[in-house]
Amino acid sequence: xxxxxxxxxxxxxxxxxxxxxxxxxxxxxxxxxxxxxxxxxxxxxxxxxxxxxxxxxxxxxxxxxxxxxxxxxxxxxxxxxxxxxxxxxxxxxxxxxxxxxxxxxxxxxxxxxxxxxxxxxxxxxxxxxxxxxxxxxxxxxxxxxxxxxxxxxxxxxxxxxxxxxxxxxxxxxxxxxxxxxxxxxxxxxxxxxxxxxxxxxxxxxxxxxxxxxxxxxxxxxxxxxxxxxxxxxxxxxxxxxxxxxxxxxxxxxxxxxxxxxxxxxxxxxxxxxxxxxxxxxxxxxxxxxxxxxxxxxxxxxxxxxxxxxxxxxxxxxxxxxxxxxxxxxxxxxxxxxxxxxxxxxxxxxxxxxxxxxxxxxxxxxxxxxxxxxxxxxxxxxxxxxxxxxxxxxxxxxxxxxxxxxxxx
Ligand SMILES: [Zn+2]
Numbered sequence: 001x002x003x004x005x006x007x008x009x010x011x012x013x014x015x016x017x018x019x020x021x022x023x024x025x026x027x028x029x030x031x032x033x034x035x036x037x038x039x040x041x042x043x044x045x046x047x048x049x050x051x052x053x054x055x056x057x058x059x060x061x062x063x064x065x066x067x068x069x070x071x072x073x074x075x076x077x078x079x080x081x082x083x084x085x086x087x088x089x090x091x092x093x094x095x096x097x098x099x100x101x102x103x104x105x106x107x108x109x110x111x112x113x114x115x116x117x118x119x120x121x122x123x124x125x126x127x128x129x130x131x132x133x134x135x136x137x138x139x140x141x142x143x144x145x146x147x148x149x150x151x152x153x154x155x156x157x158x159x160x161x162x163x164x165x166x167x168x169x170x171x172x173x174x175x176x177x178x179x180x181x182x183x184x185x186x187x188x189x190x191x192x193x194x195x196x197x198x199x200x201x202x203x204x205x206x207x208x209x210x211x212x213x214x215x216x217x218x219x220x221x222x223x224x225x226x227x228x229x230x231x232x233x234x235x236x237x238x239x240x241x242x243x244x245x246x247x248x249x250x251x252x253x254x255x256x257x258x259x260x261x262x263x264x265x266x267x268x269x270x271x272x273x274x275x276x277x278x279x280x281x282x283x284x285x286x287x288x289x290x291x292x293x294x295x296x297x298x299x300x301x302x303x304x305x306x307x308x309x310x311x312x313x314x315x316x317x318x319x320x321x322x323x324x325x326x327x328x329x330x331x332x333x334x335x336x337x338x339x340x341x342x343x344x345x346x347x348x349x350x351x352x353x354x355x356x357x358x359x360x361x362x363x364x365x366x367x368x369x370x371x372x373x374x375x376x377x378x379x380x381x382x383x384x385x386x387x388x389x390x391x392x393x394x395x396x397x398x399x400x401x402x403x404x405x406x407x408x
Pocket of ligand 1: 102103104105106107127128129130131132
C-alpha cells in the first residue's frame with residue numbers, strides 16, 4: 001500500500017519541493033448497494049492543501065457522479081460506491097489544479113475568495129506567493145457547493161480560543177489534538193528515563209572541530225577574490241529573483257541545485273567534502289542564505305545523522321550564523337525527518353543535543369521552536385510529531401537552566 005508523503009504537485013519530481021501532503025488512502029466498507037469508499041486521511045490531506053475536507057470529498061462525488069457524506073465531528077469522509085485509491089489520487093491532482101494551485105505561478109499557497117458582483121458570484125484563488133488573483137472555472141459543479149459553504153479563513157499559528165469549531169466545514173484550525181502543553185504528561189516516568197539517557201549520551205559526544213580556519217576557501221588570493229565577485233553576482237541575481245521566500249520550489253533554483261549536488265557527490269573524507277560543499281554554495285551565491293542550511297540538512301545527513309553532525313560541525317558552524325539560520329536548520333531537521341526518515345523521529349532529542357553540543361543552536365531558539373507548531377517546513381502533523389518527540393530534550397534544557405540559576 002502506498003503511504004507516506006508526496007509533493008502536492010505530483011508532476012514536480014523534486015524532493016526539495018516544500019509543499020507536501022500525505023498520500024490519500026481509501027478503505028472500502030459495506031457490500032452490494034451499500035458499498036462505499038471511506039477516505040480515512042481526508043482531513044489530513046485537505047489540511048495540507050488548506051482546503052476543507054468537504055471540498056475535496058464533494059469534488060470526488062461530482063467527478064464520479066457519486067453521492068458523498070461527511071461526518072465532520074467523527075472525521076469521516078465517504079464517497080458512495082467502490083472507488084480505486086489511484087483513481088481518487090488522480091482526481092485529487094485535478095482538484096489541486098482547478099481549486100488550489102495559482103493559475104499564474106502554480107504555487108499551492110492560495111486562498112479561495114468568493115467575490116460577489118450583483119447576483120453573480122465568482123471564486124478566486126488568491127495567491128500568497130505571487131500576489132495574483134486567478135479565477136476558478138465556475139462551470140464546475142463544485143463551485144455551487146463552495147458558494148453555499150464558503151471557506152472560512154484558517155487562522156495560522158496560535159489558535160487558542162479562536163473558536164475554530166464554530167466555523168463548521170473547515171478542517172484546518174480547530175484541531176483537537178493535544179500538543180505539547182506541558183500540562184498533561186502521563187508518561188513522566190519514561191520522560192525522566194529518556195532525560196537521563198540523553199545526559200549520558202551527551203557526555204560521550206566529542207565535539208572536536210576538525211576544520212581550521214585556513215582550510216576554508218581563502219579570503220585574499222586572486223582566485224578567491226574572483227570567486228567572491230562571482231558569488232556576489234550570484235547572490236545579487238538571487239535577490240533580484242526574490243529568493244527570500246517561495247522560490248526554493250523550483251527544481252532549477254540554486255538551492256535545489258546545491259541539494260542534488262551534495263547528494264551526487266559523496267565523499268568519505270568529511271573534511272574535503274565540507275570544503276567542497278562550501279565552495280559549491282559560494283559558487284551558487286547562497287553560502288550566506290539561511291535556506292542553504294535547510295537544504296544542507298536534507299541532502300547531507302543519513303540515518304547516522306547524530307554522528308554526522310559532529311563530523312560536519314565545522315561546516316555547520318560556518319553556515320549557521322544567525323538566529324534565522326538556526327531556525328532554518330531546525331526546519332531542515334523537520335523535513336529530513338518528515339520527508340525521508342520518519343523512523344528517526346524518536347531520535348530528535350539526540351539530534352538536538354548534538355547541535356547543542358557544538359554550539360549551533362541557542363536555548364531560546366530551540367525552546368521557541370519546540371513549543372510552536374508550524375507549517376513552514378512540513379505539514380502540521382509531522383511538525384507536531386517532531387516537537388512532541390523533542391520534549392525530553394527541551395525538558396533537559398530547562399532543568400539544566402534551573403540548575404544554573406541555583407548556582408548563582
Ligand atoms: Zn501565484
